[in-house]
Amino acid sequence: MDASSVWSGLNSGVVLSLIAVLWTVVWQNLQHLQLQQLLGRHLNRHARRLAAMVDPYLSVTIAEYDGGRMRRSDAYEEVKAYLGEACSRDARHLRAEGAKDAGKLVLSMADREEVADEFQGARVWWLANSKPPPRADGAAFPWWSAAAQDDRRFYQLFFLDRHRDLVLDAYLPRVRRMGRELMVQNRRRKLYTNVSTNQWSHVVFEHPKTFDTLAMDPARKKEVMDDLDAFKAGKEYHARVGKPWKRGYLLYGPPGTGKSAMVAAMANYLDYDVYDIELTSVHSNTDLRKLFIETKSKSIIVIEDIDCSLDLSGARKSGKEAAAAADQGNKKDGAAKAAAEAEKKKADTSSKVTLSGLLNFIDGLWSACGAERLIVFTTNHVEKLDPALIRRGRMDKHIEMSYCGFEAFKFLAKTYLGVVSHELFDDVRRLLQEVNMTPADVAENLTPKSADDDAHSCLAALVKELQEATEKMAKGGKGQNEQDNAH
Numbered sequence: 001m002d003a004s005s006v007w008s009g010l011n012s013g014v015v016l017s018l019i020a021v022l023w024t025v026v027w028q029n030l031q032h033l034q035l036q037q038l039l040g041r042h043l044n045r046h047a048r049r050l051a052a053m054v055d056p057y058l059s060v061t062i063a064e065y066d067g068g069r070m071r072r073s074d075a076y077e078e079v080k081a082y083l084g085e086a087c088s089r090d091a092r093h094l095r096a097e098g099a100k101d102a103g104k105l106v107l108s109m110a111d112r113e114e115v116a117d118e119f120q121g122a123r124v125w126w127l128a129n130s131k132p133p134p135r136a137d138g139a140a141f142p143w144w145s146a147a148a149q150d151d152r153r154f155y156q157l158f159f160l161d162r163h164r165d166l167v168l169d170a171y172l173p174r175v176r177r178m179g180r181e182l183m184v185q186n187r188r189r190k191l192y193t194n195v196s197t198n199q200w201s202h203v204v205f206e207h208p209k210t211f212d213t214l215a216m217d218p219a220r221k222k223e224v225m226d227d228l229d230a231f232k233a234g235k236e237y238h239a240r241v242g243k244p245w246k247r248g249y250l251l252y253g254p255p256g257t258g259k260s261a262m263v264a265a266m267a268n269y270l271d272y273d274v275y276d277i278e279l280t281s282v283h284s285n286t287d288l289r290k291l292f293i294e295t296k297s298k299s300i301i302v303i304e305d306i307d308c309s310l311d312l313s314g315a316r317k318s319g320k321e322a323a324a325a326a327d328q329g330n331k332k333d334g335a336a337k338a339a340a341e342a343e344k345k346k347a348d349t350s351s352k353v354t355l356s357g358l359l360n361f362i363d364g365l366w367s368a369c370g371a372e373r374l375i376v377f378t379t380n381h382v383e384k385l386d387p388a389l390i391r392r393g394r395m396d397k398h399i400e401m402s403y404c405g406f407e408a409f410k411f412l413a414k415t416y417l418g419v420v421s422h423e424l425f426d427d428v429r430r431l432l433q434e435v436n437m438t439p440a441d442v443a444e445n446l447t448p449k450s451a452d453d454d455a456h457s458c459l460a461a462l463v464k465e466l467q468e469a470t471e472k473m474a475k476g477g478k479g480q481n482e483q484d485n486a487h
């Protein structure tokens with residue numbers, strides 16, 4: 001064997017050894033990895049079993065707000081109502097709120113209270129809790145940050161692993177169902193108004209006006225009531241035709257013809273809450289949207305005197321334009337200057353809610369969150385409104401509230417005086433055809449002012465006032481109501 005063949009034999013031996021070593025390393029690592037995974041899975045299973053032995057409880061958290069701070073969670077409210085009723089006897093610290101039935105209190109668990117409940121032999125525990133909010137500066141929507149300062153409340157339900165199916169499939173749905181029923185029983189209707197630019201505050205809604213005491217043509221009244229009935233029962237219909245479950249009403253007519261009274265009657269008839277938006281204190285479309293999102297279902301959202309709330313009829317003067325007008329005013333005489341300054345000030349401080357913002361609020365994408373809501377606009381001057389705002393589909397039903405006719409008068413006479421016929425009725429009929437008087441003024445005349453007043457004296461007072469108004473008209477003056485309306 002020559003030297004070169006020895007050398008090549010050695011070389012191939014080294015290469016073979018290297019390959020073997022490499023293969024061993026790779027193989028070991030491969031095994032190591034598989035082993036690791038295998039071991040990991042095995043350990044995990046054991047760890048879970050161990051954890052279940054040490055802590056065999058599962059938990060479900062129900063937070064007060066869905067989707068960040070946007071909407072209160074229905075589930076939270078339902079659980080709150082259920083726990084208040086079902087478990088409040090066991091809790092040591094409770095929160096109390098007023099109920100529909102004056103004198104009764106609705107109880108709920110205070111923070112960090114824990115109560116137990118039983119269901120089909122399974123025992124569960126509820127804990128009420130709250131935690132501080134996360135830092136607001138990371139909020140995706142800046143208008144949530146004010147509300148996000150409050151603590152975030154939540155309920156936690158603990159139960160044994162072996163009761164998982166029973167709790168999730170039967171117990172929790174039952175809790176929600178019972179909670180919903182209790183909420184309906186205890187619900188006190190509320191009248192909300194926006195105290196600041198984007199926050200609601202409420203009082204209990206206790207307006208006595210009902211359709212029984214609202215004077216208007218009986219056929220028209222029935223039409224409105226039928227419309228409301230159809231709306232209330234329209235959940236399936238709206239889902240079927242793919243429309244958000246809401247309806248717009250435009251109530252128009254001179255002052256004192258019962259537009260606000262009609263809103264109260266609607267709320268009492270439907271058993272809905274009322275959100276009265278003061279548009280002039282809403283600073284931006286974003287604030288308007290926030291207010292809107294926070295409204296609950298089964299509610300009437302009202303914007304009164306929409307024509308006065310905003311200049312919605314045409315393009316709004318921008319701050320810049322107003323400032324330019326003021327600058328021009330500076331060069332003019334005193335009065336013009338003052339007027340221009342006033343306009344500039346108004347542009348600076350007034351609401352920046354725009355027509356498009358309002359339209360978006362009525363039927364944009366955001367309008368579909370929540371359900372079963374009526375949106376009502378009232379106005380004395382329907383002709384001043386932008387047609388886009390009141391077209392059908394936005395304001396689905398237009399209701400004219402008009403001066404008192406004879407039918408409405410008869411209704412008021414029955415309500416206020418308890419009379420269905422009287423010798424003065426014919427005079428009233430004739431005079432109401434000649435002169436305009438609002439139901440508010442007729443009602444005022446029919447209200448006894450002293451113990452001596454009876455049906456006859458009240459009707460006589462009404463006839464006298466109607467005659468005076470007719471004479472005034474004959475002399476070329478305007479009736480009181482028409483003057484009001486002209487302003």
Ligand SMILES: Nc1ncnc2c1ncn2[C@@H]1O[C@H](COP(=O)(O)OP(=O)(O)OP(=O)(O)O)[C@@H](O)[C@H]1O
Pocket residue numbers: 209213214215216253254255256257258259260261262379380401408439440441443
């Ligand atoms: N049709 C009516 N039936 C019974 N009461 C009425 C009617 N219209 C007005 N009234 C009574 O007159 C008063 C004023 O009515 P209301 O505030 O509803 O008028 P309005 O149309 O909203 O006026 P405005 O345009 O000034 O807001 C209320 O006390 C109301 O109860």
Ligand SMILES: [Mg+2]
Pocket residue numbers: 259260261304378
């Ligand atoms: Mg009104």
